[in-house]
Amino acid sequence: MGKYVPNTEAEQKAMLSEIGFSSFDELFAHVPEEVKLKKELDIPSGLSELEVRRDMTKLAEKNKIFPLIFRGAGAYRHFIPSIVKSVISKENFLTSYTPYQAETSQGVLQSIFEYQTMICDLTGMDVSNASVYDGATAAAEAVAMCRERKRKKALVSSLMQPDTLETVKTYCHGNGMELEFIPEKDGLTDIDYLKAHLDPSIACVLIQHPNFYGNLEPARQIADLSHEAGAKYIMSVNPISLGILKSPKEYGADVAVGDGQPLGLSLAFGGPYLGFMACLDKIKRNLPGRIVGQTNDKEGRIGYVLTLQAREQHIRREKASSNICSNQALCALAVAVYLSAVGKQGLRQAAELSTAKAHYMAKELEKIGFRPAYKADFFHEFVTVSETPSEKALAALEKQGILGGYPLDEKRILWCCTEVNDKRGIDEAVQILKEVK
Amino acid sequence: MLIFEKSRAGRGCTLFPPCDVEPAAVPEKDKRELELHLPELSETEISRHYTELAKKARGVNDGFYPLGSCTMKYNPKIDEDMAALPGFTEIHPLQPISTVQGCLEVIQTAEKYLCEITGMDSMTLQPAAGAHGEFTGIMLIKAYHESRNDSKRKKIIIPDSAHGTNPASATMADFSVVSVPSGPDGCVDLEKLKEVLGDDIAGLMLTNPNTVGLFDKNILEITKLVHDCGGLNYYDGANLNAVMGVVKPGDMGFDVIHLNLHKTFSTPHGGGGPGSGAVGCKAFLADFLPSLMVVGEKEKHFEKPKKSIGEMKNFYGNFLVVVRALAYIKTLGKEGVPEACHNAVLNANYMMDKLKDIYTMAYDEVCMHEFVMSLEDLKHKTGVSAMDIAKALLDNGMHPPTMYFPLIVHEALMIEPTETESKDTLDDAIRVYRMLYEEAQKNPEKLHEAPVTMPVGRLDEVKAAREPVLRYEWK
Numbered sequence: 001m002g003k004y005v006p007n008t009e010a011e012q013k014a015m016l017s018e019i020g021f022s023s024f025d026e027l028f029a030h031v032p033e034e035v036k037l038k039k040e041l042d043i044p045s046g047l048s049e050l051e052v053r054r055d056m057t058k059l060a061e062k063n064k065i066f067p068l069i070f071r072g073a074g075a076y077r078h079f080i081p082s083i084v085k086s087v088i089s090k091e092n093f094l095t096s097y098t099p100y101q102a103e104t105s106q107g108v109l110q111s112i113f114e115y116q117t118m119i120c121d122l123t124g125m126d127v128s129n130a131s132v133y134d135g136a137t138a139a140a141e142a143v144a145m146c147r148e149r150k151r152k153k154a155l156v157s158s159l160m161q162p163d164t165l166e167t168v169k170t171y172c173h174g175n176g177m178e179l180e181f182i183p184e185k186d187g188l189t190d191i192d193y194l195k196a197h198l199d200p201s202i203a204c205v206l207i208q209h210p211n212f213y214g215n216l217e218p219a220r221q222i223a224d225l226s227h228e229a230g231a232k233y234i235m236s237v238n239p240i241s242l243g244i245l246k247s248p249k250e251y252g253a254d255v256a257v258g259d260g261q262p263l264g265l266s267l268a269f270g271g272p273y274l275g276f277m278a279c280l281d282k283i284k285r286n287l288p289g290r291i292v293g294q295t296n297d298k299e300g301r302i303g304y305v306l307t308l309q310a311r312e313q314h315i316r317r318e319k320a321s322s323n324i325c326s327n328q329a330l331c332a333l334a335v336a337v338y339l340s341a342v343g344k345q346g347l348r349q350a351a352e353l354s355t356a357k358a359h360y361m362a363k364e365l366e367k368i369g370f371r372p373a374y375k376a377d378f379f380h381e382f383v384t385v386s387e388t389p390s391e392k393a394l395a396a397l398e399k400q401g402i403l404g405g406y407p408l409d410e411k412r413i414l415w416c417c418t419e420v421n422d423k424r425g426i427d428e429a430v431q432i433l434k435e436v437k
Numbered sequence: 438m439l440i441f442e443k444s445r446a447g448r449g450c451t452l453f454p455p456c457d458v459e460p461a462a463v464p465e466k467d468k469r470e471l472e473l474h475l476p477e478l479s480e481t482e483i484s485r486h487y488t489e490l491a492k493k494a495r496g497v498n499d500g501f502y503p504l505g506s507c508t509m510k511y512n513p514k515i516d517e518d519m520a521a522l523p524g525f526t527e528i529h530p531l532q533p534i535s536t537v538q539g540c541l542e543v544i545q546t547a548e549k550y551l552c553e554i555t556g557m558d559s560m561t562l563q564p565a566a567g568a569h570g571e572f573t574g575i576m577l578i579k580a581y582h583e584s585r586n587d588s589k590r591k592k593i594i595i596p597d598s599a600h601g602t603n604p605a606s607a608t609m610a611d612f613s614v615v616s617v618p619s620g621p622d623g624c625v626d627l628e629k630l631k632e633v634l635g636d637d638i639a640g641l642m643l644t645n646p647n648t649v650g651l652f653d654k655n656i657l658e659i660t661k662l663v664h665d666c667g668g669l670n671y672y673d674g675a676n677l678n679a680v681m682g683v684v685k686p687g688d689m690g691f692d693v694i695h696l697n698l699h700k701t702f703s704t705p706h707g708g709g710g711p712g713s714g715a716v717g718c719k720a721f722l723a724d725f726l727p728s729l730m731v732v733g734e735k736e737k738h739f740e741k742p743k744k745s746i747g748e749m750k751n752f753y754g755n756f757l758v759v760v761r762a763l764a765y766i767k768t769l770g771k772e773g774v775p776e777a778c779h780n781a782v783l784n785a786n787y788m789m790d791k792l793k794d795i796y797t798m799a800y801d802e803v804c805m806h807e808f809v810m811s812l813e814d815l816k817h818k819t820g821v822s823a824m825d826i827a828k829a830l831l832d833n834g835m836h837p838p839t840m841y842f843p844l845i846v847h848e849a850l851m852i853e854p855t856e857t858e859s860k861d862t863l864d865d866a867i868r869v870y871r872m873l874y875e876e877a878q879k880n881p882e883k884l885h886e887a888p889v890t891m892p893v894g895r896l897d898e899v900k901a902a903r904e905p906v907l908r909y910e911w912k
């Protein structure tokens with residue numbers, strides 16, 4: 001069996017006897033007998049490192065790695081520069097705790113300060129927190145932070161990524177906030193419905209942009225409508241799109257959230273990812289989560305600390321608006337390294353490449369009968385409608401080692417391209433689909 | 438120097454090939470006009486920047502890290518390797534179910550082992566962290582009472598020694614919090630508990646051993662009292678390392694539990710995440726669990742529990758953290774799990790024993806995996822505070838223990854050595870703690886100045902909060 005206890009049995013015995021115990025049983029004698037386990041755990045015996053490696057590798061091999069992926073729907077395969085893994089594997093980062101002891105954690109704190117700055121830069125917002133769990137919880141926390149005494153209802157576009165929508169629902173059921181979904185119309189959030197349902201009880205309006213179908217929402221118009229009704233406006237955005245699309249600030253958002261996974265995090269069967277969350281200065285004290293600020297020591301040396309902690313659970317306890325504490329620091333580091341590596345040119349390039357490939361694929365698919373389901377402009381995801389049953393089309397691709405789009409129903413498929421999809425791969429997929437009858 | 442100050446226009450890395458299809462135009466109304474300022478750096482500069490930052494960070498790999506209630510064990514390297522296998526990292530969460538059987542087996546096996554260790558019947562791995570697990574668990578309790586139309590249960594009982602996330606989690610589920618004071622022994626005061634029990638109580642949140650490191654001997658009576666009034670018992674798994682393989686929370690009368698895989702099951706903390714806050718429950722609550730459960734043997738698939746509380750986040754949780762935890766449990770096995778627990782408790786008692794002649798122990802009795810010292814006397818006599826000792830430890834190459842927690846102990850230092858530290862490391866730490874105690878008598882001024890060997894001295898936190906600078910501003 002394997003173990004990570006350095007002390008030998010003889011050393012353990014000696015330590016026990018040095019502090020007055022003859023055995024572990026005696027050391028645990030104060031634990032009531034009636035709750036103690038009477039038999040050993042029903043799990044397998046421990047293994048050597050070699051055996052564990054064999055076992056786990058076998059499990060990994062039971063999964064199929066698709067060399068070509070045209071599926072997004074909330075998780076995106078982008079190119080990850082090698083420098084990202086190199087940095088996040090550094091043990092000082094990997095094995096450190098939350099930076100409560102600031103003097104010995106300046107490296108972690110500075111990296112978070114830099115991350116916050118980059119998120120503000122991308123979104124155009126004034127203040128970013130140090131991350132939350134993922135895009136779904138970021139949206140849910142954003143809705144909660146907009147609640148006011150007299151405004152307890154959220155209007156949420158139904159064209160959010162489905163897990164995000166469900167997560168918002170769970171959080172609202174938890175804290176008692178009312179929730180109403182804005183239906184879709186022609187692949188976009190129904191503006192007329194929104195207009196008809198904005199009233200003084202609405203705390204916030206939440207949309208995803210590009211929405212779940214990849215379509216570009218009338219984001220500015222929704223901002224104006226929300227603000228006229230006195231509601232806050234939350235935009236959940238794809239961070240890669242911000243290389244070329246207007247920032248939430250330019251659209252008029254009060255809070256910007258999203259999933260940071262496209263920025264250097266692997267698909268990893270859904271996690272760990274990271275949620276980013278940023279807002280305008282005037283509501284920063286409602287922002288949940290850790291925030292790092294700059295300050296100095298007695299000698300005037302610049303340093304970084306966790307700050308604005310009066311918002312947080314360890315100070316406010318039951319009066320805190322969120323219970324969130326440590327969450328995805330290492331993922332935030334990965335995002336910061338990714339954004340440093342791509343730089344301002346590279347982020348634009350990734351966005352341009354992704355949207356170009358998606359538009360090329362959409363055109364090619366249209367030629368073979370997978371027509372665009374909506375007229376709206378899109379970024380790097382789009383929906384096709386076809387007479388060929390979705391499952392049949394996708395099965396044909398799967399057979400050739402290609403993960404096709406995400407099936408929405410029998411006829412509609414949600415496709416995605418990023419910079420990793422080259423023309424050859426797209427042509428190959430289209431060719432396979434062409435032959436499906 | 439910040440990475441932005443190192444940026445030079447025109448520098449960069451060459452990451453992407455030229456576009457091999459026709460470019461797509463962005464509609465005018467959606468075109469970004471706001472300038473991007475992301476840094477422009479060569480790979481050399483990025484690599485060196487982060488190497489420099491890493492030097493100003495401290496991990497378990499750097500040395501002793503006895504943060505009470507945080508369980509900073511050594512993080513095995515095999516677990517990192519396994520979490521980096523392409524068969525896990527390259528898998529899209531929405532792939533056809535037949536192509537992700539390995540992932541499903543990881544989840545199912547981890548759930549099975551964790552259920553066995555905790556005495557629970559079902560487990561979800563979706564929650565991403567301890568606090569997220571707490572919220573999930575409390576939502577299960579809420580759903581349970583709702584399903585019985587028992588609408589008057591609006592209160593959750595939480596001891597005053599609890600971590601701040603407990604009351605905050607209860608609030609997120611719209612419960613009000615009833616705080617019960619701890620007795621003089623640091624444990625739940627049974628009489629005070631009885632006073633607040635009634636038909637408005639939804640449940641109790643508790644950790645055992647409690648936050649002062651003591652096993653509450655009345656645990657069966659406590660959980661029974663709560664059950665008798667119709668409430669449920671929630672176990673905060675923060676301190677599971679003290680009992681795993683020796684006592685199952687399920688056998689102590691708990692109905693719901695969250696675990697911190699990043700504490701007890703040795704996955705790295707990453708400077709504050711990602712972790713995993715797995716939530717287990719007894720069978721009668723399983724139908725309320727969130728998200729999707731893995732079912733089936735040969736051909737595994739997902740099923741949504743019948744009365745699920747819904748999703749707590751995207752997809753299936755921090756999957757790669759679960760991979761690490763599974764590799765860890767497979768390594769330890771049924772022998773290694775209790776062995777780790779035994780040695781965690783031994784190491785804590787050993788250190789406590791070697792310090793208690795000079796430092797005041799908040800509770801002078803056999804502790805579990807951690808113990809709390811109160812430096813109130815020391816501060817009174819010498820002016821040296823828990824903060825001073827903590828900062829002086831930094832100058833001696835050691836990470837300080839948890840300070841000023843739990844709130845019920847004044848000038849608290851909470852020490853959790855964990856089982857992965859050798860006697861040599863403990864002896865060295867004991868020597869340093871004793872030396873600092875002497876120093877406090879002789880030269881208190883020096884301790885107020887600590888740390889002096891770090892990149893910065895004590896930082897002005899008041900200024901940070903009053904005049905917040907939360908980002909770099911471009912000129």
